[in-house]
Amino acid sequence: MLDYIPYGKTGYFSQLVSDFLAEDPQIRPFYKYSPVRPDFTAAIDARKAFATPRKELVAALEQQYKPLEAVTAVQENIQSLLSPNTFTVCTAHQPNIFTGYLYFVYKILQTIKLTGELKQKYPQYNFVPVYYMGSEDADLDELGSIYLDGNTLKWETSQQGPVGRMDPDGLGKIINQIQDSIGFLPHGQELLDMLRMAYLEHENIQEATLYLVHQLFGRFGLVTVVPDNPALKRLYIPVMQDELLHHRSQELVGATLERISAHYKIQANPREINLFYLEKGLRERIVQEDAHWKVLNTGLLFDEDSLLAELEAFPERFSPNVILRGMFQETILPNIAFVGGGGEIAYWLELQQLFEHYKVPYPILLLRNSLLLVDDQSEKRLQKLELKAVELFKSTDDLVNTFVQEHTDAALVLKDEYAAIEKLFDELQEKARSIDVTLVATTDTERQRALKSISKLEHKFLRAEKKKFAWQTDQIRTLKARLFPAGSLQERKENFIPWYALEGPAFLDRVLDALTPVTDQFIIVIAAE
Numbered sequence: 291m292l293d294y295i296p297y298g299k300t301g302y303f304s305q306l307v308s309d310f311l312a313e314d315p316q317i318r319p320f321y322k323y324s325p326v327r328p329d330f331t332a333a334i335d336a337r338k339a340f341a342t343p344r345k346e347l348v349a350a351l352e353q354q355y356k357p358l359e360a361v362t363a364v365q366e367n368i369q370s371l372l373s374p375n376t377f378t379v380c381t382a383h384q385p386n387i388f389t390g391y392l393y394f395v396y397k398i399l400q401t402i403k404l405t406g407e408l409k410q411k412y413p414q415y416n417f418v419p420v421y422y423m424g425s426e427d428a429d430l431d432e433l434g435s436i437y438l439d440g441n442t443l444k445w446e447t448s449q450q451g452p453v454g455r456m457d458p459d460g461l462g463k464i465i466n467q468i469q470d471s472i473g474f475l476p477h478g479q480e481l482l483d484m485l486r487m488a489y490l491e492h493e494n495i496q497e498a499t500l501y502l503v504h505q506l507f508g509r510f511g512l513v514t515v516v517p518d519n520p521a522l523k524r525l526y527i528p529v530m531q532d533e534l535l536h537h538r539s540q541e542l543v544g545a546t547l548e549r550i551s552a553h554y555k556i557q558a559n560p561r562e563i564n565l566f567y568l569e570k571g572l573r574e575r576i577v578q579e580d581a582h583w584k585v586l587n588t589g590l591l592f593d594e595d596s597l598l599a600e601l602e603a604f605p606e607r608f609s610p611n612v613i614l615r616g617m618f619q620e621t622i623l624p625n626i627a628f629v630g631g632g633g634e635i636a637y638w639l640e641l642q643q644l645f646e647h648y649k650v651p652y653p654i655l656l657l658r659n660s661l662l663l664v665d666d667q668s669e670k671r672l673q674k675l676e677l678k679a680v681e682l683f684k685s686t687d688d689l690v691n692t693f694v695q696e697h698t699d700a701a702l703v704l705k706d707e708y709a710a711i712e713k714l715f716d717e718l719q720e721k722a723r724s725i726d727v728t729l730v731a732t733t734d735t736e737r738q739r740a741l742k743s744i745s746k747l748e749h750k751f752l753r754a755e756k757k758k759f760a761w762q763t764d765q766i767r768t769l770k771a772r773l774f775p776a777g778s779l780q781e782r783k784e785n786f787i788p789w790y791a792l793e794g795p796a797f798l799d800r801v802l803d804a805l806t807p808v809t810d811q812f813i814i815v816i817a818a819e
Contacts, residue, residue, distance in 0.1 A: 292804055294811040295680045297660070302683075302779050306554045307632040310639070311657060311810040316553045320546065320639040323654040326810050330408065333626040334415065336651040337377055342624040343525050344372050350521045351513065357497075358504050363511035367418040371513075371624065375415050378513075379404050380619060381629040381658070382422040385454050385499035386433045387445055387461060388468075388485065392781040392789075393631065396805070397658040398503070399798065400629050402510045404656075404807035421503060421514045422619050425454025425496035426566070426609045428573040436464075436785045437775070439471050451571040452609070454496030454518055461489040472787060477794035481787065506798065517618065518568075523605035526618050529648060530565060530608050531601060534576070534583065535594070537562050539613050542643045550639065557636035564613040573609065612637055613644070620650050627654040629807075659805050662773060662780055662814045663789065669817040671769050675762060679814045686770045690763045711740050 298308040309317045311325055323329055351368045370376045381397040389395065398421050405417035427433065433453045434445040443464050449456045465485050472478035488502040496516050503514050517523070523530075532538050543560040550556065566573050567585040574586045583592045592600060601608060610618045616638060619625065630638065638655055645652040664672070664679050672679060681689060715737040722729035775783045789797045804815045 291816040293679050293814040293816065295683060295814065297657070297810060297812050300660075300683045300779075300812050303632055304555075304636075306636055306639075307657065309554075310635055310655075317550075317639065320550060320642055321655050322642065322652045325654070325656055326808060328627065328654040328656070328808060330412070330626065330654070333651070333654050334377060334412070337624055337626050338374065340649075340651050343622060344374075344624065346521060346525060347622055348372050350519050351515070353521075354500070354514075354516055354519070355504075358501065359508075361504070361508035361511075364504070364508050364513060367511045367513050370416050371418060373416065376418060376624060377415060378418045378420045378623045378625045379408070379627045379629065380420040380422050380623055380625045380653075382424055382615075382619065382634070384424040384427040384429070384433050385495050386436075387464070387489075387495070388436050389499075389502070389786055390433065390436065392663075392784050392786055393658065393660070395506075395786045395798070395801065396661055396781060397629050397631070398507055398512060399510075399802045400656075400659050400805050400807050402507070402512060403802055403805050404627065404629070405511075407807060419510065419512050420623060420625070421507070421512055422623070423454065423496060423499060423503075423514060423516050424615070425499070425516055425518050426452045426568060426573065427454075428452055430456075436787070437783050438468065438785055438787060440775070443467055449571065451573045452518070452568055454494065454499075454516070455568075455570050456495050458489040458492065458495055458498055462486075465489065468787060472791035475788070475791040478791040480794065481791050509795075510802075515619075515623070517622070518606065518609075520604070520606040522622050523608065525622055526610070527601060527605055529614065529617065529621070530605070530610070531598065533563060533565055533614065534578075534597060534601070537578075538647070539564050539644055542647055543613055543640050546640050546643050554636075556640075557633060558612045558640065560613045561611070564611045566609040566611060568607050568609045576608075613641070616641055617645060617648065617650055620645070620653060625651075625653050627656055629656045629658050631658050656808060657810075659807070659809065660779065660781060660812045661801065661804065662812070664773065664814065664816045666817045668769055668772055671765055675765055675769075677766075677769075679816055682770060682773060686767055689766050689770070693762060693766060707744055708741065711737070711744060715740070 297303045297311060306317065310321070313324060323333060348368060348371050351371070355364070355368065379401045381401045383394055383397065386394065398419070401419040401421070405419045408415070408417040428451055430447070430449075430453055434447070436443050445460060445464060447456065447460050465482065468485065469482055472481065484502065484505050488498045488505070492498040492501055496518060500514050500516060503512065540560045540562055547556055547559070561575065563576050563578060565576050567576050567590065572588065574588060576583055576585055581593060583597050584590060616628075628638065635655055635657060642652055662679065675693070677693070684692070715733060719730055719733045722733045773780055786797070793800065801815070804813055806813065
């Protein structure tokens with residue numbers, strides 16, 4: 291069973307996200323297509339007019355997929371990218387160990403569902419779902435842990451640099467901890483075998499993630515792009531050279547930020563040069579000082595000739611940061627729509643002028659679907675308490691107070707008493723005015739004191755009544771803690787592992803069925819069939 295609540299009413303999304311979905315005039319100039327009524331025909335036409343490097347893309351993908359088991363749906367989708375009538379729907383995420391958060395699964399399945407719907411709507415075209423792996427990210431604190439059974443399992447490693455290039459050494463210990471949690475579940479062993487093959491039989495994290503994603507989503511035809519690739523980076527040399535020599539993006543994005551910052555918090559600020567220098571164990575900023583370019587925290591120093599020679603010979607050593615990454619993605623893919631979370635949407639809104647300058651088509655931006663999965667046990671609790679799942683988005687205290695007020699026989703809200711006090715003091719105020727006008731202020735002070743006393747009594751009545759509902763309030767608190775772990779949205783904290791271990795591949799099918807690729811509603815999925 292499904293239920294829905296508008297994003298803006300959940301209490302977990304920024305004003306920018308709400309305004310983006312509502313197409314508020316303050317934010318609407320910063321994106322091209324409606325996120326709730328997107329013009330796919332216009333996006334397809336814009337993409338047709340751009341010379342996407344299809345042959346180079348397919349050649350890189352064929353090389354990338356060589357070590358993996360061939361899946362017909364994936365192979366057909368890769369080959370179809372050679373056709374000018376094939377387009378992609380893309381989502382992007384870093385290679386968090388063991389996929390990181392539940393929403394990693396949701397955003398990939400959303401791209402898969404949308405491509406299926408587009409094939410139905412536009413049968414003259416083909417659409418391919420793509421996961422673009424942000425494997426050059428170096429934030430191990432963010433990527434190196436998962437939350438399972440109320441505990442954070444952290445990868446202990448001293449490695450540095452891009453996480454995608456890191457050796458998975460040490461992850462066997464976490465897999466053993468995962469086994470303690472899921473080994474007894476119906477699909478636990480199947481999943482553990484998959485995780486061991488991914489992380490213990492591959493050289494680095496990006497290869498491990500590619501394998502795992504292929505195992506989970508290959509049957510849907512999902513194509514993963516690993517952009518940490520010399521052939522793909524070569525396609526971006528003109529932009530990277532312009533960035534190194536002329537610092538183009540800082541000026542273009544800076545002009546947009548001035549306008550956005552009048553109303554919203556800025557998600558990402560451009561630097562003078564928005565490129566990192568990459569090697570195994572190293573991801574550092576490139577900065578220009580007079581006629582030289584240096585890589586911070588290293589001894590690397592280039593003049594213009596040696597810098598351009600390095601770029602030409604080793605384009606894979608240059609890594610776009612958040613400002614230039616999106617345009618790299620849109621340069622190499624025949625993409626028409628990008629599925630991203632609230633933070634991703636926020637920085638994409640900064641980039642439209644950059645895309646216009648380089649004449650790269652700016653995609654339809656779609657907010658990724660957000661889901662709350664209500665398990666059987668939680669659903670039974672909800673039924674006993676006669677609560678609806680949408681009510682769980684209230685704070686725990688509000689939920690408990692509302693429950694007690696709705697189920698008690700006592701009159702806990704002293705509305706009549708407040709009204710009586712107000713009426714009494716209105717009369718006293720008139721009497722004071724007739725005796726001595728200076729007494730009016732004194733009367734007002736006493737009015738406030740009386741109202742405060744009534745408020746205190748009201749709180750004491752409620753607190754006393756809550757004791758009669760101790761079992762129910764405990765159940766409500768247990769529900770909130772289970773479905774909103776650590777006070778966060780479930781999808782931003784939990785991992786897919788326990789769900790998959792319980793249901794197997796059917797879990798992915800169940801989520802896929804629940805998704806609505808273009809929507810402004812948060813989705814609540816209540817109990818498995």
